[in-house]
Amino acid sequence: MASLIHFSLDPFCRRVRLALGEYGSSADLIEEFPWDPSHDICALNPAGTLPIYVATSAAVICGVDAVNEYLEETTAGAKLLPGSAEARAEARRLVSWFDDKFYGEVSGPLLTEKITRRFLTSAQGGGGPEMHRIRLATARIKPHLDYISQLADKGGWLAGEALSLADLAAAAHLSAIDYLGDIPWADYPLVKSWYQRLKSRPSFRPLLSDAVRGLPPSPHYANLDF
Amino acid sequence: MASLIHFSLDPFCRRVRLALGEYGSSADLIEEFPWDPSHDICALNPAGTLPIYVATSAAVICGVDAVNEYLEETTAGAKLLPGSAEARAEARRLVSWFDDKFYGEVSGPLLTEKITRRFLTSAQGGGGPEMHRIRLATARIKPHLDYISQLADKGGWLAGEALSLADLAAAAHLSAIDYLGDIPWADYPLVKSWYQRLKSRPSFRPLLSDAVRGLPPSPHYANLDF
Numbered sequence: 093m094a095s096l097i098h099f100s101l102d103p104f105c106r107r108v109r110l111a112l113g114e115y116g117s118s119a120d121l122i123e124e125f126p127w128d129p130s131h132d133i134c135a136l137n138p139a140g141t142l143p144i145y146v147a148t149s150a151a152v153i154c155g156v157d158a159v160n161e162y163l164e165e166t167t168a169g170a171k172l173l174p175g176s177a178e179a180r181a182e183a184r185r186l187v188s189w190f191d192d193k194f195y196g197e198v199s200g201p202l203l204t205e206k207i208t209r210r211f212l213t214s215a216q217g218g219g220g221p222e223m224h225r226i227r228l229a230t231a232r233i234k235p236h237l238d239y240i241s242q243l244a245d246k247g248g249w250l251a252g253e254a255l256s257l258a259d260l261a262a263a264a265h266l267s268a269i270d271y272l273g274d275i276p277w278a279d280y281p282l283v284k285s286w287y288q289r290l291k292s293r294p295s296f297r298p299l300l301s302d303a304v305r306g307l308p309p310s311p312h313y314a315n316l317d318f
Numbered sequence: 319m320a321s322l323i324h325f326s327l328d329p330f331c332r333r334v335r336l337a338l339g340e341y342g343s344s345a346d347l348i349e350e351f352p353w354d355p356s357h358d359i360c361a362l363n364p365a366g367t368l369p370i371y372v373a374t375s376a377a378v379i380c381g382v383d384a385v386n387e388y389l390e391e392t393t394a395g396a397k398l399l400p401g402s403a404e405a406r407a408e409a410r411r412l413v414s415w416f417d418d419k420f421y422g423e424v425s426g427p428l429l430t431e432k433i434t435r436r437f438l439t440s441a442q443g444g445g446g447p448e449m450h451r452i453r454l455a456t457a458r459i460k461p462h463l464d465y466i467s468q469l470a471d472k473g474g475w476l477a478g479e480a481l482s483l484a485d486l487a488a489a490a491h492l493s494a495i496d497y498l499g500d501i502p503w504a505d506y507p508l509v510k511s512w513y514q515r516l517k518s519r520p521s522f523r524p525l526l527s528d529a530v531r532g533l534p535p536s537p538h539y540a541n542l543d544f
Contacts, residue, residue: 141419153411158406158410177391177392178388180391239364
């Protein structure tokens with residue numbers, strides 16, 4: 093069986109888990125704390141980063157884009173990228189919006205300050221969260237939610253008529269910070285309705301039972317009606 | 319004719335230019351300073367980032383990965399990604415090594431401190447370079463050059479027998495900081511020999527005549543024998 097080495101609240105690993113669920117594929121999940129892995133993940137991925145996907149053929153695929161493109165290329169019936177080159181480019185543009193821009197401005201700082209720093213020693217940069225970084229990231233979420241509203245307002249999915257990697261990337265980042273209770277859902281009904289459609293899909297269910305030691309999820313995290 | 323909106327020393331834009339050269343495709347180059355674009359690039363790419371490729375069909379493709387995958391999918395005879403899914407995953411892993419890890423640790427800080435900050439107002443964070451960031455980035459280049467040596471030692475290209483996007487990504491980042499004179503070539507003969515093979519390809523030539531106003535390239539930048 094294939095396996096996926098991941099950290100449950102890492103948005104990049106979450107995107108792969110969502111994709112596997114959408115494809116109806118399964119993989120043994122092996123959880124690692126990226127800041128203190130119990131196995132030598134560098135032996136599999138010299139960059140030392142997650143996700144790492146080990147296919148049933150024993151091929152080792154490293155990094156979210158390589159894994160998602162690999163799964164799309166090798167899974168029978170896969171279609172998380174649209175049919176035309178232009179539409180695929182639009183889905184990839186939005187994936188990069190979330191993985192680069194949203195992660196850089198919002199989910200990266202929030203996850204680092206609220207989770208990673210709890211687990212690091214002070215020599216590693218651990219300790220209490222830097223509140224000014226949290227305030228800045230929390231303020232910067234709003235233009236992103238406006239942008240998702242605009243994309244979701246067309247009635248389909250973020251990159252067009254069909255569910256795509258763009259939706260999974262967005263949901264991966266939003267769900268990770270929703271665990272922390274950092275999304276003002278009530279102010280963004282279009283985003284909430286799009287997210288509700290995703291959250292009720294079977295692929296989403298495993299993510300809703302995730303829990304990080306010592307840091308329970310926000311009360312509404314697992315509720316489909318939030 | 320297609321056009322490419324780019325900044326000459328941006329490694330991501332450089333990768334697209336190298337790919338166009340390898341495909342034998344041409345595009346009108348429109349240079350913009352990412353920190354102060356003269357046109358409304360946000361109207362084309364809401365993220366406001368470069369590169370932006372406008373195809374002859376007028377399709378607008380934004381972001382380096384979307385552009386490179388689009389070109390690979392739509393250019394007759396394109397083969398900057400290898401034939402098997404596993405080999406493509408290896409090329410994409412290495413692209414991410416350079417675009418995420420190398421850029422985060424080395425080329426991003428060096429280009430920001432030595433170039434971008436010269437052009438920003440003090441309110442935008444401009445001014446003299448932060449020397450501790452330059453020292454840190456300069457120290458962190460060494461393990462990367464060791465890793466490239468190891469990959470190049472197999473005699474082929476970085477991701478295998480054939481030239482791929484992995485080589486272009488690596489060369490895009492290295493060439494941008496070579497402009498600044500920041501690579502200790504003499505200590506890394508295997509990297510130098512691999513880079514020399516790339517640098518002598520016709521696709522590389524346009525990059526060697528780039529010049530940023532007020533900041534001439536390092537003396538050896540354009541020399542094939544450096």
